[in-house]
Amino acid sequence: MSGGAADPVSWLVIEHGWxxxxxxxxxxxxxxxxxGDSGKDIFNGLSVSPGLLKANRYVxxxxxxxxxxxxxxxxLSAGDFERLEDYGEAPPSEEILPP
Numbered sequence: 001m002s003g004g005a006a007d008p009v010s011w012l013v014i015e016h017g018w019x020x021x022x023x024x025x026x027x028x029x030x031x032x033x034x035x036g037d038s039g040k041d042i043f044n045g046l047s048v049s050p051g052l053l054k055a056n057r058y059v060x061x062x063x064x065x066x067x068x069x070x071x072x073x074x075x076l077s078a079g080d081f082e083r084l085e086d087y088g089e090a091p092p093s094e095e096i097l098p099p
Contacts, residue, residue, distance in 0.1 A: 006068040011036065011043040011061070019071045020048045020059070026078035032056050032087075046072065047087040058087040 011034065018031040029050040035058075036043040045060040065075040074081065 006071075009067050009069055011064070011067060012038055012041070013069075014046070014067060014072060020046070021071060021073050022078040022081055023065065023073070023075050024077045028074070028078050028081045029057070031072060036061070048081075050081075055086040057081060057084040059084060 014031055014034050016031055016033070019027060020029045020031060022028045029048040031046055032049040033047040033056075034043075035045050035047065043061045043064075045058055046064070047056045048059050049056050059074060059076075059081070063074050063076050064072060066073040076084075
């Protein structure tokens, strides 16, 4: 693949601190936690930190458009991201992967 675009990667390699970008190209925050079960390869979503003094937002996996090294792109605009629910505790059936 040429043109400087990075190849997509698996959700399993997402790391704490990766940039999260809205569909409009706006930087909406950083990955705080990856929520899923790596043993069963089930990706539930992400907890995204939009910045200091702001509550983390929960981004369901179906809103993740593309994952490239260092960046998670969403199919939501920055405005839509702002309307997502605050991230609380994961339901008991979910396993939190350490950052």
